[in-house]
Amino acid sequence: MYKYDQIDQQIVDERVAQYRDQTRRYLAGELSEDEFRPLRLQNGLYIQRYAPMLRIAVPYGMLSSRQLHKLADIAAKYDKDYGHFSTRQNLQLNWPKLEDVPDILAELATVEMHAIQTSGNCIRNITTDQFAGIAPDEVIDPRAMAEIMRQWSTFHPEFALLPRKFKIAVSGTKQDRAVIQAHDIGMEFYTDSSGKLAIKVWVGGGLGRTPILGSVIREHLDWQHALTYCEAIIRVYNLHGRRDNIYKARIKILVKALGIDEFKNQVEAEWAFLKDAPNTITEAELARVGQHFEDMPYDALQAHEASFDAAVASNPAFAAWVKRCVHAHKTAGYRAVTLSLKPHGSAPGDATSAQMHTVADLAESYSFSELRVSHEQNLILADVKLSDLLAVWEKARANGLATPNIGLLTDIICCPGGDFCSLANAKSIPIALAIQAQFDNLDYLHDIGDIELNISGCMNACGHHHVGHIGILGVDKDSAEFYQVSIGGKQGNDASIGAVIGPSFAADEMPSVIQKLIDVYIKERTDEERFIDTVRRLGVAPFKAHVYAKDTNEATA
Amino acid sequence: MSNLIKLNGETASIVENEWTCVNLPASQAEQRVQAGKVVLFKLTGEKSVTDEQIATAVIPATGKVIVPLSVFIARKNSLESRINAGEIGVWLDTHEVLEQLIEHQADLNVLLIIAVHVERFADGRIFSLGTLLRSRYGFKNELRAFGDVLKDQLFFLKRSGFTSFLIRADRSAEDALASLHDFSQPYQGAVDEPQPIFKRYHRTA
Ligand code: HEM
Ligand code: SF4
Numbered sequence: 001m002y003k004y005d006q007i008d009q010q011i012v013d014e015r016v017a018q019y020r021d022q023t024r025r026y027l028a029g030e031l032s033e034d035e036f037r038p039l040r041l042q043n044g045l046y047i048q049r050y051a052p053m054l055r056i057a058v059p060y061g062m063l064s065s066r067q068l069h070k071l072a073d074i075a076a077k078y079d080k081d082y083g084h085f086s087t088r089q090n091l092q093l094n095w096p097k098l099e100d101v102p103d104i105l106a107e108l109a110t111v112e113m114h115a116i117q118t119s120g121n122c123i124r125n126i127t128t129d130q131f132a133g134i135a136p137d138e139v140i141d142p143r144a145m146a147e148i149m150r151q152w153s154t155f156h157p158e159f160a161l162l163p164r165k166f167k168i169a170v171s172g173t174k175q176d177r178a179v180i181q182a183h184d185i186g187m188e189f190y191t192d193s194s195g196k197l198a199i200k201v202w203v204g205g206g207l208g209r210t211p212i213l214g215s216v217i218r219e220h221l222d223w224q225h226a227l228t229y230c231e232a233i234i235r236v237y238n239l240h241g242r243r244d245n246i247y248k249a250r251i252k253i254l255v256k257a258l259g260i261d262e263f264k265n266q267v268e269a270e271w272a273f274l275k276d277a278p279n280t281i282t283e284a285e286l287a288r289v290g291q292h293f294e295d296m297p298y299d300a301l302q303a304h305e306a307s308f309d310a311a312v313a314s315n316p317a318f319a320a321w322v323k324r325c326v327h328a329h330k331t332a333g334y335r336a337v338t339l340s341l342k343p344h345g346s347a348p349g350d351a352t353s354a355q356m357h358t359v360a361d362l363a364e365s366y367s368f369s370e371l372r373v374s375h376e377q378n379l380i381l382a383d384v385k386l387s388d389l390l391a392v393w394e395k396a397r398a399n400g401l402a403t404p405n406i407g408l409l410t411d412i413i414c415c416p417g418g419d420f421c422s423l424a425n426a427k428s429i430p431i432a433l434a435i436q437a438q439f440d441n442l443d444y445l446h447d448i449g450d451i452e453l454n455i456s457g458c459m460n461a462c463g464h465h466h467v468g469h470i471g472i473l474g475v476d477k478d479s480a481e482f483y484q485v486s487i488g489g490k491q492g493n494d495a496s497i498g499a500v501i502g503p504s505f506a507a508d509e510m511p512s513v514i515q516k517l518i519d520v521y522i523k524e525r526t527d528e529e530r531f532i533d534t535v536r537r538l539g540v541a542p543f544k545a546h547v548y549a550k551d552t553n554e555a556t557a
Numbered sequence: 558m559s560n561l562i563k564l565n566g567e568t569a570s571i572v573e574n575e576w577t578c579v580n581l582p583a584s585q586a587e588q589r590v591q592a593g594k595v596v597l598f599k600l601t602g603e604k605s606v607t608d609e610q611i612a613t614a615v616i617p618a619t620g621k622v623i624v625p626l627s628v629f630i631a632r633k634n635s636l637e638s639r640i641n642a643g644e645i646g647v648w649l650d651t652h653e654v655l656e657q658l659i660e661h662q663a664d665l666n667v668l669l670i671i672a673v674h675v676e677r678f679a680d681g682r683i684f685s686l687g688t689l690l691r692s693r694y695g696f697k698n699e700l701r702a703f704g705d706v707l708k709d710q711l712f713f714l715k716r717s718g719f720t721s722f723l724i725r726a727d728r729s730a731e732d733a734l735a736s737l738h739d740f741s742q743p744y745q746g747a748v749d750e751p752q753p754i755f756k757r758y759h760r761t762a
Contacts, residue, residue, distance in 0.1 A: 005760055007742050018739050022709065038679055039709055121679070151744040151754070157716035158688050158747065161681025227745070238685045273693055278746040278753060285755040 001062045001370055002147045002292040004112045011154065012109045015116055019043050020102035027099060038161065044090075044118030045101055053420065054093045054101060055118040056108060058373050060128045060146040060170075061089035065360040065369040070111040072356035078104055083356070085341060085349045087413055087464060088167070089127050089373040090118055094420055116154060121162045123153035123234070127169045129177040130374035133293055134382050136330045140172035140189040140197060144290040145226060148281060152227045159234050163241035164249035166234065167206075179375065179491045181205045181213045182467060184251045185230060189223070197223040203233055203263070204255030207461035211497050212252045215260040217267060223286070227279045232271035236263070296368045296383050301333025305386035320442060321393055321404040329382075335389060337367075337381040338374065339396055340403040340411065344436035347429045348414040349377030358399040366392055376413055378406065408445045409453055409518070410436045413464055417457030417474060418481070424457035426474025426481035431455055431510050438511035448518055451531040452491075467491045469532045470517060471498045472510070483510055487517065487543055488535045501544045516547045560730045562722045562737075563699075564715065569737050571730050574723065576646060576670060577617055578703070579624045581610045605652065623648045623672050630661045646670035648703070651682040655689055665696040672701040673719075678710055684717040691718035691748045708733035712740065718748035 004012075019039075026036040040047075044055035056071070063071075071091055075083045078100050084092040096104060108114055118125055126146050133141045149168065153159070159166070171178040172189040180186025186202035199221040205214030221229055237251045255263045312319045327336040339359055342348050351359070359379050363371045366388045367381040374380055379401075384392055396402040405411045412435065415421070417428030432455055439445055454468030458475075465471030471486040482504040489498030505513055518531075520543050525534045535543070561574045584607050606627040614628045616636075623646035629636070639645050646668055647658065662668065671690060675683045683702060690696040702714050703723035711722055715737050724730040746753040754760070 007754060007758065007760065010742060011740060011744070014740050018736075035678070035707060035709075121681075154744055155713075155740060156745055156747075157713040157743075158684040159681065160684060160710070160713045161679050163681075235685050235688075239682055243680065243682075278751045278756060282755065288755070288760060 001064060002059075002143075002289065008112070008151075009109075012112070012114045012116070015043075015114060016102060016105045016109050019105060023099065023102050038120055040098075040101075041120035042117055042122055042160075043101070043105070043120075044115035045098070046119060047098075047422075051095045052098050052101070053416075054096045054104065054115060055086070056091045056093070056113060056115050057118045057125045058090050058113075059150050060126055060132070060143055061130055061373040061375075062143070063371050063373065064111075065364045065371070067111045067113055068356050068360040068363070068371065070107065070113070072353040072360065074104055074107055075356070076353040081354075082350055082352045084347070084416065085351060085373050085377050085379070087349075087375050087377060087415075087462065088125055089130075089375055090125055091373070092416075094416070119165070121164050121166075123156060123159055123162075123166045123168065126150055126153070127167070127178060127183075127375060129171055129173055130372045130376075130380050131177065131327065131336055131382070132172065132372075133295075134329050134331070134334075134336055135173055135177075136328050137175055138173045138330070139191055141293055142170040142172040142178075142187075142189050143293045144286060145187070145189065145223065146170050147289050147292070148285065149226065149230070152230075152279065158231070159238060162234070162238055163243045164246065164251075166237075166251070168230070174493075176491075176493050179464070179467065179495070181495045182207055182211075182464070182491070183214065185233060186214050187226065192220060199223055199226060201229065201233075204252040204260070206250050206252040207464055207466050208250065209247050209459045209461075210250075210252065211461065211466040212256065213495055213497070214252075215255065217260065217264050224281050225275060227281060228274040228277050229267075229271055231277075231279065232267045232274050235270055236266045240266075295331075298331045298334060298383070299385070301331075301385065303332045305333065308386045308389055311390045317404075318390060318393055320446065321397075321402055322389065323446070324404040324406045324408065325402065326389060331383075333386050335384050335386060337384050337389070337392060337396075338406045339379045339381065339401040340406055341378050341401070342405055342411045342436075343400050343403045344405075344410055344440050345433060347419075348412045348432050351379070355399055355401060358395065359401065362392055362395060376406075376411065378411075404442060405445060407450050407452075409439050409448055409451050409514075410445060411452075412436070413452070413454040413468065415456050415462035417455070417463075421457060421462075423460060424474060425459075425476040426457050426483060427507070428455040428457040428463060428472075428474060431472060431483065431507060434507075434511050435514055438515060448522070449530055453514070454489075464491070465489070466497045467495060468498060469535065470514065475504050477504065481507055483507065485513060485517075485547075487540060488532070490532055499540050501540055502548055513547055517543055520546045558730075560724045560726060560728075562711075562724065562730050562734060564720045564737070569734055571734070575621055576672075577620060577622045578648065578672070579614055579616050579622055579628065581606060581625050581628070582613050582615075584610050605650075620644065621669075622646070623670060625649070626653055626658055630657065633661060640667060643669045646672060646699075648672035648674055648701075649686075650674050651676070651680050651686065655686060655694070659694060665690070665694055666698060668696075668698060670699040670701060671696060672703055675702060675704040675706060678705040678707050684713055687714065687717035687719050688748055692751075708736045711736045712738075716743065716747040716749050 025031045046053040079093045079095045168185045169178045169180045169183040170187045182205045188200040192198040201218040202214035203217040242248045325338045372380040412432045414432045418424035453470045454465045455472040456463035456465040467489040473484045484504040486498035486500045563572045611631045626649040629647045701721040
């Protein structure tokens, strides 16, 4: 992974000093609440319901063991001994003290980490596929370009105060795993017909109140121009995006208002001036950064490993875990492993300090001391030998990190919701826990198969509920917490936005509502059909009919 | 004491303000200058300043003055000799359209100063305006930020091509000075240093 040189280090050190001074001035009353807000937000510090919340950047989801150990220590020292991995591959601390934040940042800087631009109206952490560099279906490893874009976007002076936050995702696979169509800019890397690295650029995607999938603004862009083309897009947005209404301030609203063709014309007119400007990326720079992402020194292994096959055959619990949590690797004899942060009964994405230390140790022993955070809020060991999988499983299981539910109904994506977030209409974590309790039978979960359930506590959609096969949205009904359910959303190349099935439900009805949706699916599915396929084939009607059926229904509200 | 910071190359100092700023008289008409309405202005040609405001704006008869863009455009003929004498500068708001200035004043460098007024410090359009004035339209003279100008935006303003900063009256310019150097080696090319770090340094992996 990328290692800082003295220039990178100096920038984060100077940031710590700058933020320390800003915090001091705020505490001394020299900065008003309004003036301090954008400053702390650009450093990932929210003031939430009970405490501030600090979002720490994990650029494109890559972490070293050393960094994760440090995060665990910070969570122990400054927080309540746990952290929350978010859908944007970052780590969020729920209980730090505002006056401690400069010290936390100083500690992060010692392991080449920071909280720069993890929130606020600026270019945010750039996200990508958690299997980057090792996926068999990968065309281009997007991480070198992601790092180049990280550096370019860090304190970009022209885009320091945009109308609204700006999220960029990059991906280099045939099967998109980075949800690029749900980002302000999505960059899809591919090899063009002349064998060169090229980019398909998407713009104007976003979830939130007005979910919109991105449109293609350019089918083919030479990689050298990635930064200047983004500058053209963001300049048009910076000048013309709405600033009078935060709900209409995202780039998606501007793209919609102008239409993609007019927006594209304006961007291309701007780019005519920017093309080949000094920020054009050089071969040398791509090569320099690329060196940090070269293949691990893999052993030459056989594609099969007898001890592993024997363990799978004799140990059903291990076999179930392998089925759900172990993924293909481009190198023979290696696999990627997802460590589930979704054990039934605790908040999705949470990890205790002890668990973080365990994962860091596992990475050290079995996966070249590196790991990744997935946007599904789990942790990934990317390079594990087949022969080590049993040992990894045993240690992970002993630490509550081996729930074999990856991609299953209880692998829920869930925002912090009303337990922590002051914008929430409703709690989301208790709903996740209740659903996990309702479906606490692994055989049954495996029988239901691949499904994604996403929960957001309000229309800001931090839990990506629009693209969940089942989406749950907290709504406010006469000051009571209710939940609206949608089905048929999907992320990936064939992304879609879910359709609401009808009136919302009270919290205690939710497990049975989900049960009824699953019952319809089990009854109607053809062989090999996943939940989403059945919904797409049949539409919402049969699901709706069963959920709201009069005789069984105490539910409608 | 003056609250004006002026850059001279890399050195910044607090200097007296020799320019007088002309403001538009308050308007009765509803002001549609809200951020984000630029698209509308552009499409409809709707004006954000009334003819009456332009006509009644009081321009001091002597001395160096900075006039609003709309006044500059409408009353340019009567200001001709003073413009040539280097006594007239122009200021614009962040929602105004630069192309209008260019249309009426092809050679910007006749103006010794252009100023951009930022009503709320969080309005980052000012950075794009500065960048465009410098890199697209070749403006070389003093470029000033005034209005809600605070210490924490100075570094970005400087990188976007601004060379003078009228710090908000209730804040100390002295305090703000240091922020011009918050970061010593920026990553990306911008107005003040067009080359990105990877073209300025030989970075080894
Ligand atoms: C409690 C602290 C949080 C607050 C106050 C908050 C606030 C918001 C707001 C206001 C939006 C909507 C922005 C817009 O559409 O313009 C949003 C969107 C989002 N947030 Fe959060 N959020 C919080 C925590 C989180 C967490 C923990 C995650 C990850 C698990 C997250 C991930 C996202 C994502 C992925 C979106 C959707 C982005 C999009 O609209 O394209 N947020 N958040
Ligand atoms: S979706 Fe709403 S409730 Fe959930 S974290 Fe985001 S803003 Fe808070």
